[in-house]
Amino acid sequence: MMKHLVIGGAGYIGGVCVEKLIERGDAVVVLDHLGTGHRENVHPNAIFIQGEKGDSKLLDKIFSEHKIDTVLDFAGLIQVGESVKKPSKYFQNNFCQGVSLLDSMRRNGVDKIIFSSTAAVFGNPKTVPITEEADKSPINPYGESKYFFELAIKRYAEAYDLKYTIFRYFNACGATIMSKEQHINESHLIPLIFQAVKGERANIAVFGTDYETTDGTCIRDYVHIEDLISAHLAAIKYMEKSFRNEFNLGNGSGYSVKEVINAVEKITGKKVPVVFADRREGDPARLIASSEKAKKELGWSPKYPKIEQIIESAWSAELR
Numbered sequence: 001m002m003k004h005l006v007i008g009g010a011g012y013i014g015g016v017c018v019e020k021l022i023e024r025g026d027a028v029v030v031l032d033h034l035g036t037g038h039r040e041n042v043h044p045n046a047i048f049i050q051g052e053k054g055d056s057k058l059l060d061k062i063f064s065e066h067k068i069d070t071v072l073d074f075a076g077l078i079q080v081g082e083s084v085k086k087p088s089k090y091f092q093n094n095f096c097q098g099v100s101l102l103d104s105m106r107r108n109g110v111d112k113i114i115f116s117s118t119a120a121v122f123g124n125p126k127t128v129p130i131t132e133e134a135d136k137s138p139i140n141p142y143g144e145s146k147y148f149f150e151l152a153i154k155r156y157a158e159a160y161d162l163k164y165t166i167f168r169y170f171n172a173c174g175a176t177i178m179s180k181e182q183h184i185n186e187s188h189l190i191p192l193i194f195q196a197v198k199g200e201r202a203n204i205a206v207f208g209t210d211y212e213t214t215d216g217t218c219i220r221d222y223v224h225i226e227d228l229i230s231a232h233l234a235a236i237k238y239m240e241k242s243f244r245n246e247f248n249l250g251n252g253s254g255y256s257v258k259e260v261i262n263a264v265e266k267i268t269g270k271k272v273p274v275v276f277a278d279r280r281e282g283d284p285a286r287l288i289a290s291s292e293k294a295k296k297e298l299g300w301s302p303k304y305p306k307i308e309q310i311i312e313s314a315w316s317a318e319l320r
């Protein structure tokens, strides 16, 4: 039986990974400091350890007590705005602690990592859809902290034979039976719209209506968390023969903010209170992934390609 260490397994996306690994019969150890995660997100059959991924002593203990096949690192701080105000917190958590994790793995002979990176490493892309080869020029400390860790992983692969898969998620969304999006200080569009629909916030602000897009609002690529995790499961197998991998994960089609709002209104049957505001600095007009590489190499095939399917899954979790 394979055993994996899922760091950040009490979070939104990591929790689904734990759920799916256990469903397929693998054993899972979860390490999470619960800073932004929720203990109840962790599948009851997983071993849960509360702690920091940069805690070398704790990592040595975990690796000596459990024979870990793959480390899946979902543990990150994810708020772009906060990262601008508190870069130290982001570089420490997302980069420095990550390097410390790589050293713990190396000391203990654990040589496979799957890392959750982000479309934010691309900054303002010159062209869409964005391929893996596109220039990486992040424009905020969040994106930089993720990109620096990507670079560290690649250097460790060259020097110490680390095997890796880097996934760059676009906009993660949707829900499963166990897990729904409930970030602390939520900043993601779909849960914010739901809050507005449920009267938990006065309205949803749409930043910018004068972009060069069909309806003037920003276009993003929304990808369901179950689809993200199916790519991780495929990668565990793929890494038996291919050791240095990077994939962008999105549906390859974008939806504008207005289109997402319209889809929520259609599915919930409720009017969304909207206010229109100026553009936010640093918001690119279009972020759309090319996921051709993941499809070709991993045989990845998203089950939720349409925004309506994603919103239906997220809304039914709200109603549970």
Ligand SMILES: NC(=O)c1ccc[n+]([C@@H]2O[C@H](COP(=O)([O-])OP(=O)(O)OC[C@H]3O[C@@H](n4cnc5c(N)ncnc54)[C@H](O)[C@@H]3O)[C@@H](O)[C@H]2O)c1
Pocket (backbone or CB within 6 Å): 007, 008, 009, 010, 011, 012, 013, 014, 031, 032, 033, 034, 035, 036, 037, 038, 051, 052, 053, 054, 073, 074, 075, 076, 077, 078, 093, 097, 116, 117, 118, 119, 168, 169, 170, 171, 172, 173, 183
């Ligand atoms: N949600 C998205 O749309 C999105 C998009 C692109 C990339 N990502 C990446 O995916 C990963 C998971 O995102 P999420 O939406 O599930 O966020 P989340 O906040 O729900 O989950 C992150 C989890 O990691 C834990 N954690 C953070 N730092 C830690 C540390 N140093 N040690 C131990 N535990 C730690 C948190 O407590 C939390 O449980 C992140 O790394 C994020 O950068 C997310």
